[in-house]
Structures are given as structure tokens and as C-alpha cells.
Amino acid sequence: MWQNKKVLITGAGGFIGSHLTETLVKNGAKVRVFIRYNSRDGRGNLEDLDKELLKEIEIMAGDLKDADAIDRVVKGCDTVFHLGALVGIPYSYQNPREVVETNILGTFNILIASRDHGVDRVVSTSTSEVYGSARYVPIDEKHPLHGQSPYSASKIGADKIAESFYAAYSLPVITVRPFNSYGPRQSARAIIPTLITQALASSEIKLGNTEARRDFTFVSDTVAGFLAAASCPEAIGKVINIGSGRDISIGELAELIIQITGSPANLAIDQERIRPEKSEVNRLLADNRRAKEILGWEPKVSLEEGILKTTEWISKNLDRFHVGKYQI
Numbered sequence: 001m002w003q004n005k006k007v008l009i010t011g012a013g014g015f016i017g018s019h020l021t022e023t024l025v026k027n028g029a030k031v032r033v034f035i036r037y038n039s040r041d042g043r044g045n046l047e048d049l050d051k052e053l054l055k056e057i058e059i060m061a062g063d064l065k066d067a068d069a070i071d072r073v074v075k076g077c078d079t080v081f082h083l084g085a086l087v088g089i090p091y092s093y094q095n096p097r098e099v100v101e102t103n104i105l106g107t108f109n110i111l112i113a114s115r116d117h118g119v120d121r122v123v124s125t126s127t128s129e130v131y132g133s134a135r136y137v138p139i140d141e142k143h144p145l146h147g148q149s150p151y152s153a154s155k156i157g158a159d160k161i162a163e164s165f166y167a168a169y170s171l172p173v174i175t176v177r178p179f180n181s182y183g184p185r186q187s188a189r190a191i192i193p194t195l196i197t198q199a200l201a202s203s204e205i206k207l208g209n210t211e212a213r214r215d216f217t218f219v220s221d222t223v224a225g226f227l228a229a230a231s232c233p234e235a236i237g238k239v240i241n242i243g244s245g246r247d248i249s250i251g252e253l254a255e256l257i258i259q260i261t262g263s264p265a266n267l268a269i270d271q272e273r274i275r276p277e278k279s280e281v282n283r284l285l286a287d288n289r290r291a292k293e294i295l296g297w298e299p300k301v302s303l304e305e306g307i308l309k310t311t312e313w314i315s316k317n318l319d320r321f322h323v324g325k326y327q328i
Helices: 015-026 044-048 067-074 089-094 096-116 150-169 191-201 219-230 250-261 289-295 303-316
Strands: 006-010 030-036 058-062 079-082 121-125 173-178 180-182 204-207 216-218 239-242 266-269
Touching: 006 015, 006 067, 015 030, 015 044, 015 219, 030 044, 030 067, 058 067, 067 096, 079 096, 079 219, 089 096, 089 150, 096 121, 096 150, 121 150, 121 219, 150 173, 173 219, 180 191, 180 219, 180 303, 191 204, 191 250, 191 303, 204 250, 216 219, 216 303, 219 239, 219 289, 239 289, 250 303
Parallel strands: 006 030, 006 079, 030 058, 079 121, 121 173, 173 239, 180 216, 204 266
Antiparallel strands: none
């Protein structure tokens, strides 16, 4: 399927993007990646890839908001995986303009360039946060959208622009909506690495809202969902949830991580980590039937197995983390 396919991945220096990049190169694709420019030539999580594998990747840097840069990077590609975004919810409280401009205008630029260059398939990345707190569970793709943070609102906007490009221009776009992905290489911006690092190296695990419930998907399952979506003609024009179909409260998750790591740490509420009341998404639980029926996808890694794999990686890379610091 992917042998010699020319593929573009935006956001390849990020957590999911680096795993998707690695998988596609191993599957024989000719991979071009677009990462945010920095003067240090930093490549983010791509630095974790095998050096020989990294040599096979064409790396281009710039800004998603730069239409000329996006036009150049899309040109000549068969498939575009658009993962590039500013993803932190707390960061979006502090910098809403930057988040909105990057996520909405960046997606618009990708869609315009893909239309103009006749790309065969565009996979646009959404997020379960667009649903807001569940009005019913499990959450299917028809669930109302609710922008409870500038980040989620920006992703709703991006999703709707993708929807319009399918309707108006017949652009072959699929919107993949991952629930909370986790695994090796993820930063402490996310909850599971935050809990694991504290469990491994601190006497106290600082938490925000312990009652909020989330649906966690191991990164290899998320990547499999992206690949299945891109190769499935029946998925074009659709939104597809990628989630495990199991939820757990943050408090229960912390207790599970303490059990798996054997940590003696105690749990403590940190007011800095509490989100504004009307902005907190209280529950996310995926209805993944569409992914199963259309893509033939289903999760393979249990939460317990995934946490163990993640813990093994973090324990070898603990020096990368500022343990206990609230990272937005």
C-alpha cells in the first residue's frame, strides 16, 4: 500500500507525528515532513528515530501560517497527513490568538494546497476535545460540538473548513478524531507522562481534577487508525473517532500508575492544575463503531499494557522531564 508513495506529514516532530513518520518510512513510503522552523535545527521527537531511518526522510521547516511554504511542501505529494497544530489547552488560555491562527489558518493552507496540487488523500487531525463534556456516552461522531477552550474551538473551526472543502471542491479529505493518545515520546504536557514521571521520581503526585474521565488510546493504535483511514475510500468525507471505548477517571488512572510503578507517592491536589469550571471537559468516552465498521480498525493495546510500555520508556528518559513542574 505505502511502498514508494509520496507522503507529507505536518507536525512530524510531535508525539503522534513522529510515530506515524517512523511507521510510514518502515512501510516503504517516501516521506516528507514539515516541522516548525527553529534556529537550532531542532527536530523534536524525530530525534528519537534511528539515524539511518532519519536519513530517508525529507525534512522541511517553516510555519503552517505561511501559505507559500505550505504550497511548496504539499506539491508532489500523494497523501497528506495533517497533524501540525498547537495542542495545549492551558497554553490556549494564555495565547488564544496564536492557537486560533495556527490551527485554523494552518489547516486552511493545507487544504488549499492539497486542492490546488490534486492530492489523492488528505487526513486531517481533529481531537475529542471538540465534543466538550459528553452529553451522552459513548460519544459518536454525531455528538454536538462544544468549544470549551480556545484550543477546542480552533479545532472545531479547522474541522468545519475541512468539511467545506469536501463539500465545495470534492477534496478527498478524512477527519480523524483521536481521543487521548499516549505512549513513548509524549511530553509532560499530557496527563499520563505527568503522572508517571512523578510516580517514578517524587514523593507526591500533583493532580488537578481527579473526577474527569478520559478515553486513552496507545499511540500505535492511533497510528494504525490514521493509516487505515488514509487507505479506505469509504472514509472520504467522513469524521472518524479513534478511541478505545473505555474511560477512566484521572484519580483512578493515578492509582493504576502507582500500582504499575510500585510508587510510594501520595496524591495531592494542585490548584494551578484546575481548569476554569466552564472550560473543564468532564467526560470523554469514544464510540468507535464507525472506525470498526468502515476502517476495520480496533484497539489492540490495553491501558495496562500501554502504561507499562510508556513507563519503561520514561524510566530510560527521565532526564528529559522537569518532574513535578506544571507544563502547559
